[in-house]
Structures are given as structure tokens and as C-alpha cells.
Amino acid sequence: MLIWIALLGLILFSVTAYTAGRRKVLSAAGGRSRLLHSLPGYHGAYLALWTAAPAIILLLLVGMLGAQVEELILRGEPPAAVSALPASTQDVFYNDVVATATGGQVSQTVYDGALGDAFAAKLAQAHEIHRNLITGVLAAALLMALAGAAIAWPRLSADFAARPRVERWVAALFLACSVVAVLTTLGIVASLVWESWRFFQAVPIFDFLFGLTWDPQIAIRADQVASSGAFGAVPLFMGTFLIMMIAMTVAAPVGLFAAIYLSEYAGPSVRAVVKPLLEILAGIPTVVYGFFAALTVGPLFRGFFNDIGAQLIGGPFDSLGLYLMQVQNQMALVAGAVMGIMLIPFVSSLSDDILNAVPQSLRDGSLAMGATRSETITRVIMPAALPGVMGALMLAVSRAVGETMIVTMAAGLQARATINPLDTVTTVTVQIVTLLTGDQEFDSPKTLSAFGLGLTLFLITLMLNIIALRIVQRYREQYD
Amino acid sequence: MTLSTNPSSSLKMTAQSDDALAAGLSAAARPVPVGKVSASDVSVFYGDKQALFDVSLEMPDRMVTALIGPSGCGKSTFLRCINRMNDTIPGARVEGRIMLEGENINDRGVDPVLLRARVGMVFQKPNPFPKSIFENVAYGPRIHGFADNKAELADIVESSLKRAGLWKEVADRLQAPGTSLSGGQQQRLVIARAIAVSPEVILMDEPCSALDPIATAKIEELIDDLRSQYCIIMVTHSMAQAARVSQRTAFFHMGAVIEAGATDEIFTNPRDSRTQDYITGRFG
Numbered sequence A: 001m002l003i004w005i006a007l008l009g010l011i012l013f014s015v016t017a018y019t020a021g022r023r024k025v026l027s028a029a030g031g032r033s034r035l036l037h038s039l040p041g042y043h044g045a046y047l048a049l050w051t052a053a054p055a056i057i058l059l060l061l062v063g064m065l066g067a068q069v070e071e072l073i074l075r076g077e078p079p080a081a082v083s084a085l086p087a088s089t090q091d092v093f094y095n096d097v098v099a100t101a102t103g104g105q106v107s108q109t110v111y112d113g114a115l116g117d118a119f120a121a122k123l124a125q126a127h128e129i130h131r132n133l134i135t136g137v138l139a140a141a142l143l144m145a146l147a148g149a150a151i152a153w154p155r156l157s158a159d160f161a162a163r164p165r166v167e168r169w170v171a172a173l174f175l176a177c178s179v180v181a182v183l184t185t186l187g188i189v190a191s192l193v194w195e196s197w198r199f200f201q202a203v204p205i206f207d208f209l210f211g212l213t214w215d216p217q218i219a220i221r222a223d224q225v226a227s228s229g230a231f232g233a234v235p236l237f238m239g240t241f242l243i244m245m246i247a248m249t250v251a252a253p254v255g256l257f258a259a260i261y262l263s264e265y266a267g268p269s270v271r272a273v274v275k276p277l278l279e280i281l282a283g284i285p286t287v288v289y290g291f292f293a294a295l296t297v298g299p300l301f302r303g304f305f306n307d308i309g310a311q312l313i314g315g316p317f318d319s320l321g322l323y324l325m326q327v328q329n330q331m332a333l334v335a336g337a338v339m340g341i342m343l344i345p346f347v348s349s350l351s352d353d354i355l356n357a358v359p360q361s362l363r364d365g366s367l368a369m370g371a372t373r374s375e376t377i378t379r380v381i382m383p384a385a386l387p388g389v390m391g392a393l394m395l396a397v398s399r400a401v402g403e404t405m406i407v408t409m410a411a412g413l414q415a416r417a418t419i420n421p422l423d424t425v426t427t428v429t430v431q432i433v434t435l436l437t438g439d440q441e442f443d444s445p446k447t448l449s450a451f452g453l454g455l456t457l458f459l460i461t462l463m464l465n466i467i468a469l470r471i472v473q474r475y476r477e478q479y480d
Numbered sequence B: 001m002t003l004s005t006n007p008s009s010s011l012k013m014t015a016q017s018d019d020a021l022a023a024g025l026s027a028a029a030r031p032v033p034v035g036k037v038s039a040s041d042v043s044v045f046y047g048d049k050q051a052l053f054d055v056s057l058e059m060p061d062r063m064v065t066a067l068i069g070p071s072g073c074g075k076s077t078f079l080r081c082i083n084r085m086n087d088t089i090p091g092a093r094v095e096g097r098i099m100l101e102g103e104n105i106n107d108r109g110v111d112p113v114l115l116r117a118r119v120g121m122v123f124q125k126p127n128p129f130p131k132s133i134f135e136n137v138a139y140g141p142r143i144h145g146f147a148d149n150k151a152e153l154a155d156i157v158e159s160s161l162k163r164a165g166l167w168k169e170v171a172d173r174l175q176a177p178g179t180s181l182s183g184g185q186q187q188r189l190v191i192a193r194a195i196a197v198s199p200e201v202i203l204m205d206e207p208c209s210a211l212d213p214i215a216t217a218k219i220e221e222l223i224d225d226l227r228s229q230y231c232i233i234m235v236t237h238s239m240a241q242a243a244r245v246s247q248r249t250a251f252f253h254m255g256a257v258i259e260a261g262a263t264d265e266i267f268t269n270p271r272d273s274r275t276q277d278y279i280t281g282r283f284g
């Protein structure tokens, strides 16, 4: 609450600084801004930045690190009753103190006797530290704002170069934002690597990458975990690959041909309707495709194969017939086909952009040579666009590999090393979901294996994306 | 064959012209040469906007006809009528008759794809395909089936490159990409590509405007060479170029032909004041 009031005050203060700065240089120049090195607004902004920026940085730092500092001070002089406890119980104690003070989640431990006294004392201390910190920070922020203004104010004069200095502040702001973006990504990757490393201490990396059985044990009790689980990821990656191949078999030709129709044959009026329609299709949430697969396509395919099976039974293909009779609703083919449909708008929208980037002069040149449209497409446009189209397909592949929802709903959960599209299979992403949903101890190999899978998948899609971007880039350079 | 009804191209003769000699006519009488391509009352609309108004023009064989006029007056539009490239522009509509060897190319029965094999086109900016030099020239012969085997194809490519004056420069790197050539070489490459299908008419839309003076001189020399075999129709913004390479000139203004006739006559003795103003650089 106090912090917000302080922020508001700071904003008001810097707005005042802005107008004051403007007015000062304007009057210094006798009201003629032509005599100024920089426009009055730049002088105002310069003063406002010096007023607000240091204080805001201070507030941000306290917001991020304040809690840690408070706990550090709190642990400064431990009461005897507390230091007698083992380290992990001490942690629980201090957590409870902080949680009671700030209104967080408290453990169910009951503190009585000497511990009860210590608890009350520390609680009072926590409240005091918090109060002191807040007042101290607010006072410091006020001082910094005043100091900033005091430093910048005397500099403002008619020939003071405020414009490039403000420019530097703006550049610094953008830099800070991009640093935040990069650091977050790095943080995520680092945590992935760290957890995977813990996993690979329990399960050898070789067994994980090349093992043929995936059967993580279900932990009933904490001490029972992972004595006999099998963590061979090959079946999962095979399942992922199988479904991706089926999806691309559907999406690549249909998406590409649709794009060719759109960019080479369709008139402007058709384009104006179809292109936005495709983009809407691309925006359908995957879970919708998922239940479309599970409720519509699955039973349809199952009925189809069961019928064929019924015809074959008793004939020369009796065993095949028997197999087909037993096909389930859930199979790789259903998940792959529906995923392919999901990817069609993605592929065609990207390819359409790429085909449109082929210069019109090439089309005209070919048509003027007496080539038909389809000759122009196959002999001139496609060769020119091929690298870009390959890049688009690679992006589609990495989407297919990362897709979870459709597979969860339509492909089943059995980890099987198979390339039969009628089998139920499972994929890397689906396993990660099933491993991490529900209450789990977060230090068993079973749950940690999710991080191993995640890291491997991340590396694969990263590689695909890098290759795809390289290809697309090289293609761009060709015509720019 | 229709003769032009445009009064501006009526019979007239001047002694200093070699135009009539080039047309193989006696110097005694100089009627408008019969056109290899002859347009009568051609109008073009882009949507509701009319870009050409009843243009009639005779473009004789074995001559270069230059189309001149200020920007936006419809020169390119007229040129695109002759190989029906306007068909590829959505909303474009062409009216009137354009006769090529006695056949109206706007007839329903005429296939524009086949027509374009007879009427080649060279664009303002060189546009080689992203293929090798060889494949660029072989493109037309391949799609039209002009060569029965590889040797024949190679012959066509070689002779086309020779006629385009590019052979010496590229003979040792036929497999290099067409885009690796210089701008002037690329323009000669696309001329070679156009003549590889032995067209009867070659249309050129400002073929030298993207080139330096030396490359321009080479192309002009080439056009002068090609004149002996083809009917060439060329749009140009350079009066000097029109005077150097063309035998006949048509002056376009606001979508209509103001004046057309032998080049030397148009340049030395224009009958319309607008032509005179344009040629002498007073507007446009």
C-alpha cells in the first residue's frame, strides 16, 4: 500500500520536474526554442528521468530482494531453543514466522514452551524489520529523487545537449527489457538442465536415450520409488516421430497446394475470403481438435477398420482380419491425421507468404515466354520458393513434435516402439503431462524424468527451428 | 489486312528518309507500311478506368517501332495488349482488334499461351529465372518441345546466345546461375531467352532504362541486328535512343496515339504541337 502511494508520489514529482525543466530552459532562451540546443521537451524529460529513474530502480530492487534481506536479518541472532533444532526444522520455524507475519501458508507445527516464546519474539522482530525496511526504503527513494533532481537541474541551459542524453536513456530502457527477456529464457533452460542433471544421476543418460522400454514406476510411498522403473525413451520418441510423419503426410501436400491455389490461381475476391478464414482455423485451440479426434475421427476410423477386418476374417488374410477387428478408437493414425488438419492452415499461410515473396517479374517473364500457369509454378515459382517452403515445413514439424493435446486425447497412453499407425502410441509431450499431473514427490526419478524428456525435446525442436530459420533466411537474401 | 485509319499516320514522304528503303518499298511512294502487327481501335480498361482510347497503329515487320510519350500515357499497356499479358492482370479488359499476320489475336479461338510463343517480350528490369544460364535460354524450347534431343537443345541455346551477343562472355560458365551476371548481361540473357523460341515479334518495355551507357549501347546494337529478322516494338523514354534505333515512331499522350510515322519525320517535322513539345523536352 505504502509502496503504491510512494510510486504515485514519484510520478507526480517527475511530472512536475518535466514541466519545471521545460519552463526553465524556455525562459533561459527568452521563449524562443530556436535558440535551444534541444527542444524544451527534451530538457523536461531529462530532468524527469533523473528524478524518477534512480528511485524506481531502488524500489524494484527492494521488491525483488526485500524478502530475502528480511529473512537474513531475522535469522541473525537465533534463540537458544531454536539453534538446538536440526537445520531442516529451523527452516520450517523461520518459514512459519515469515508466513505468519506476511499472511502466507503456515505449516501445522505447534510451537509451545521455550519454542513458543521464541516464536512470539521472532514474530515481533519480523514485524519490526518489515516496518523499518519500508520506512527506510521510502525515505531513501525520496532522497534519491531529490538528489537526482538536484544533480540534473543546474545542467539545464540553452546549449545543454539534452536530446542525445534522453536518447541514451531510452536506449537503456529497451536494452533492459531485452535483457529481461533473454534472462528469463536462460533461466528456464537452466532449470531444465539442472533438473535433468539430477535425473541423469539416478538414470544413466545412455539408458535413457537408447533404452527400449518406458515404464516409470508409480510411487506409492516415498521410499519405494524407482527401484525398478524403466526409463528408455526410445518408444516415446518413436511415437512422436510416427505421429509427426502422419501429420506431415496430411499437412504438407494439402497445405502447400492450398497455398499455391491461393497465391497463383485465386482472384482477389476469393483471397479476401479464404486467407482470413485460414487464419481463423489456425487460431482454433488444439483441445478442440483433440475432442474432434477423440469423439468423431476415432470412432469413424475404428468402424472403418473393423468392417474391413470382418470382411477378411475366414479368408486368406484371416489373421490380418482378426487384428483389424481389434483396432481401438485410439491410434496413431487418428491423432496424426487430426494434427495434420490442424497444421494445414499453418503450412498454407506460411507457404502463401513465401510464394507471394517470389517477384512478380519472374511470373511475368515465364508467362510471356508462352508457359502456362502450371508450368510457371512447377518450373519457376516452386524452384525459387523451395528453400522457403522447406523452412515452413520444418516449422510445422517442430509444432507437430511439441503438440500435446490432440495426442493425449486420441493416441492413447501406451509407450510402444512401433511404426504401425493403427497401434495406440504415446509421445514425449503426453508422457510429460501424465508424469507431472497429480500429487507427486518432486524428487523421484519418475517426476524428474519429465525434465529429461523436456530437455531432449527442447534440443530437438531447437535444432529444427535453427535449421528452418537458416533456410528461410538464405532464401530471403536471394531476392532482397 | 487492315490499314490504319489514324489520320496522323497518313501518307507522306520526305526525301531524307531511309525508312521506306528499309521497308523494301520504292522511294517514289511512301505509304504507311503494311503492319506485321496492326492495331485498330484498341481500348483498354483497368476496372472502370480507361487507360487506352481507340489506339490504331501499324507496326511493320523487319523494323523497330518506338513508342514514346510521357509517363503513364499507356505505352506499356499497349505493349501488353500485343502478347495479351493484360489477360493476367485482374480487372483488365481489352477492346478492339489487333491483327498479327491477318489473325485477330483477341479472337476467342486464340490461345494466349501459343500467341506468346510467337510474340516474345523483354521487360524493363532484367528478370532471369533462378536457374543456370543454360536453363534460362532452354526454358522456352523445353516447354514448347522445340528440341528433340540434348544436342539440338544445346544448339538452340548456343545460337540464341550468339545472336544476343552474349555467347563469348558466358560460353565457359553456362551452368552458373543467370542471376550472377551483370545487369547488362542479364538483359541480353533474357533477350536470348526470348529469341530462343524464334518469335515473330519482340516487345521491349524500356529495355535499357536499368543499364549504364555502355551496356545500353550494346543492347541498341543488338536490337539493330535483330531488326533484320523480327518485328520489334520498343517503349523508350530516351528520344535519342528512339532516333538511333527505330525506323517508325508513335507518340502516345493520355492514352491515345497523337502522331505516328517514320522516325526521322516525327523528329524533324512533327505535325502536332504536343509531339513537338514532347520531343524538344518542353513537357513529359
Ligand SMILES: Nc1ncnc2c1ncn2[C@@H]1O[C@H](COP(=O)(O)OP(=O)(O)OP(=O)(O)O)[C@@H](O)[C@H]1O
Pocket: B046, B051, B070, B071, B072, B073, B074, B075, B076, B077, B078, B089
Ligand atoms: N495493373 C494496372 N491496374 C490499374 N491501372 C493500371 C495498371 N497498369 C497501368 N495502369 C494505369 O494505366 C495508365 C497507363 O499505364 P502504363 O503503365 O501503360 O503507362 P506507361 O506509358 O507505360 O508509363 P511509364 O512510361 O511510366 O512506364 C496509367 O494511368 C496507370 O496508372
Ligand SMILES: [Mg+2]
Pocket: B075, B076, B077, B205, B235
Ligand atoms: Mg511503362
